[in-house]
Amino acid sequence: MTTLAGNYFDGASSRRRPAEAQLAGGAVRVQVDGRELEPPTPLELIEVSSRIGNTPRFLRFPSGGSFETADNDAVDRALAARRLGRGLAHRLESRLRVVLLGLVVTIAFVWGTIQWGVPALAKVAAEALPPHVNQHMDGAVLSALDRQLLHPSTLDEDEQARLLTVFAPFLDEVDPAYRLRVLFRDAGHSIGPNALALPSGTVIFTDQLVELAERDEELIGVLAHEIGHVVGRHGMRQTLQASALGLLAVLVVGDVSSVSSAVIALPLLLTELGYTRNFEREADRYALATLARHDIDAAHLAAILQRLGGEGEEPGEWSGYLSTHPPTAERLQYLAP
Numbered sequence: 001m002t003t004l005a006g007n008y009f010d011g012a013s014s015r016r017r018p019a020e021a022q023l024a025g026g027a028v029r030v031q032v033d034g035r036e037l038e039p040p041t042p043l044e045l046i047e048v049s050s051r052i053g054n055t056p057r058f059l060r061f062p063s064g065g066s067f068e069t070a071d072n073d074a075v076d077r078a079l080a081a082r083r084l085g086r087g088l089a090h091r092l093e094s095r096l097r098v099v100l101l102g103l104v105v106t107i108a109f110v111w112g113t114i115q116w117g118v119p120a121l122a123k124v125a126a127e128a129l130p131p132h133v134n135q136h137m138d139g140a141v142l143s144a145l146d147r148q149l150l151h152p153s154t155l156d157e158d159e160q161a162r163l164l165t166v167f168a169p170f171l172d173e174v175d176p177a178y179r180l181r182v183l184f185r186d187a188g189h190s191i192g193p194n195a196l197a198l199p200s201g202t203v204i205f206t207d208q209l210v211e212l213a214e215r216d217e218e219l220i221g222v223l224a225h226e227i228g229h230v231v232g233r234h235g236m237r238q239t240l241q242a243s244a245l246g247l248l249a250v251l252v253v254g255d256v257s258s259v260s261s262a263v264i265a266l267p268l269l270l271t272e273l274g275y276t277r278n279f280e281r282e283a284d285r286y287a288l289a290t291l292a293r294h295d296i297d298a299a300h301l302a303a304i305l306q307r308l309g310g311e312g313e314e315p316g317e318w319s320g321y322l323s324t325h326p327p328t329a330e331r332l333q334y335l336a337p
């Protein structure tokens with residue numbers, strides 16, 4: 001027990017009474033000649049004035065009374081003991097809780113942004129962009145494809161014309177603002193049997209895909225899927241999402257140069273693949289609705305997908321198509337239940 005000498009003020013009058021404060025067990029009790037002026041009060045409940053040089057300190061009690069003492073060192077010792085007593089554990093625990101909470105909130109926020117925020121923003125932005133932006137993108141993409149991957153079609157001209165006539169009703173029913181058109185190209189061994197939609201509405205069928213088809217309905221199914229990509233503006237959304245994701249990575253990591261490092265690149269790639277799959281499902285849903293409207297069995301689309309997946313001896317030919325699409329088995333499930 002520590003005893004401090006000083007004066008007591010009851011808070012109601014300005015009267016100063018010489019008294020002593022007894023510190024014991026983290027509590028302070030004020031008394032004079034054995035008469036209790038303040039009952040034992042936990043230090044936590046007492047407001048202690050800061051130390052300024054050697055001016056007297058005040059201990060203010062919840063009752064309104066206060067005790068004045070010049071014994072600064074004893075007060076400091078008591079305060080230090082209280083800090084220790086209240087414990088490192090307590091302070092660490094309360095701080096740890098805040099840190100963990102902050103961590104959880106941050107992770108949830110970043111995850112939510114990646115999961116919903118980025119795609120939603122990209123969708124709004126892509127739809128707000130005027131169509132001619134897409135057209136600019138297209139010219140560049142098509143000439144790059146023609147230089148590097150594709151060759152002029154070797155399909156019979158009559159066959160090309162016939163297919164275009166078969167496709168016409170499906171192109172005509174879409175808003176002309178999308179400027180849909182179909183081109184045929186020989187993919188050689190680059191991308192094999194494949195179809196792709198460029199952002200401005202150009203749909204490319206490779207000769208190899210046309211040759212793989214056993215019925216026009218199969219190609220119509222693929223066309224409907226590709227139109228789904230155009231109408232959904234997936235090309236532009238993909239581009240915007242990839243940029244936003246890269247930007248987000250810079251914000252999180254705080255360093256542009258590390259974005260290309262493998263640690264960052266892999267999650268980025270996986271997230272982009274996730275986005276791509278959502279686009280594929282969207283395009284498949286669009287295809288299903290189109291086929292139903294024209295009384296065409298979705299099983300035809302399923303059939304050509306299955307043939308694409310079954311052509312296993314040369315993986316290079318179709319793996320590109322499959323890797324950006326959900327697993328064939330999964331698609332078959334909703335295309336031909």
Ligand SMILES: [Zn+2]
Nearest residue numbers: 225229280283
């Ligand atoms: Zn697709």
